[in-house]
Amino acid sequence: MFLWKALHGALPVGLQLEARGIPIDPSCCRCSEPESVLHLLFHCEFACQVWSLAPFSADFNALTCVNVPDGLITAKSMVTLPPVGLESGLLFSWICWAIWISRNQKIFESQNFTAKETVLKAVQDAREWSAAQELGSTSSLPKPIGRPLTNHLGMDFTTCCSDAAWIADPDSAGFAGIGWIFYSGEEVISSYSASLPVVASALVAEALLIRQALLKALELGFLSLMLKSDSLSLIKAITKKSQILEVHSILEDIDLITSSFNCIQFKFIPRLDNSVADSVAKHALRIFMFSRG
Ligand SMILES: [Zn+2]
Structure with missing residues (x-):
């Protein structure tokens, strides 16, 4: 590979x-x-x-x-x-x-x-x-x-919980807040959030978020990573290497970036179990909406 x-x-x-x-x-x-x-x-x-x-x-x-x-x-x-x-x-x-x-x-x-x-x-x-x-x-x-996606993570890996919040807007396509948290075991290492001003859909927001979180993980040297997201369609597309037209180029970036990890796994988690990342993302979106007045 x-x-x-x-x-x-x-x-x-x-x-x-x-x-x-x-x-x-x-x-x-x-x-x-x-x-x-x-x-x-x-x-x-x-x-x-x-x-x-x-x-x-x-x-x-x-x-x-x-x-x-x-x-x-x-x-x-x-x-x-x-x-x-x-x-x-x-x-x-x-x-x-x-x-x-x-x-x-x-x-x-x-x-x-x-x-x-x-x-x-x-x-x-x-x-x-x-x-x-x-x-x-x-x-x-x-x-x-060979391919990182099939490697076992072993004992020593970082977990990343991620979520995006998206709201439609008639003037731009929409706004998104994204948030992700790195964990070592149960312990929070660091958390990040950002607002994105022109985002076409909730799915695009989730895809941009995963790309951003992976780049951050590389920057921080978390080369064994378990990335969790509540976007089932994205997790499926990434792990099965299938394509979703709307986020085609972002998925290609994600595929490229994953080959820099020693091992990486992508996992779906139900929204209810992803409440911390969910609230970080919503908070980022609220602050952004507030700043626009
Ligand atoms: Zn050189």
Whole structure:
């Protein structure tokens, strides 16, 4: 899934997010060059260092890759040296993944992994994956890997309860108040609210809210997240990757943003169980209406 996204320009790198109108600095977090997928995986000095340290039988000069498919095909053809114990053509994907994870850790958690640590992580992950495949062929328990949406959250994750309040308006399309709260267990970590002046419908408000809350979670470094919403149609559309025409482009943004999380789950909660987020959103809407007089 990750490589597919890399190939199709669908990784939420700086240039991609900028093109989608998301207000973000599009430059590489290591060298300040514009961050494209090609730059991130092959042309950045950091990426070149990682590839040069990889245990391949020949040197791989990532700078010579002319585009992402070329880079991936060349990297896949590299022979992995013994005694790494990995079949050839396997390690390259884990190196790409480790470069991506290192980048996210640096941006969202201010953690600096060196090129050497990044290669070690790739080798370790590749070995684990390889071992799990052998295990999987004898037992019926496949190990969930890859796409964040299917990962287990484990014990240590942040919960985000979110809700939007929307009111129709004859002059503009409508107004919305959005609110979301981050919890660690039962304990509130922080809560946010905002008012949005031109919003076409309640569904659009809910979608904008989820996008906003996810970006905030990334900014705060909550990379394992359970997002709860009482909008059943949105939760269904996100988890089943189906489309709703009205919020098509926002859903695409959400899909892009979710790939920056280590693990993420979306969950429907009934309105009655979402009363705190509901009141935060309504409060934001009231203040906005009040300020308009
Ligand atoms: Zn760079």
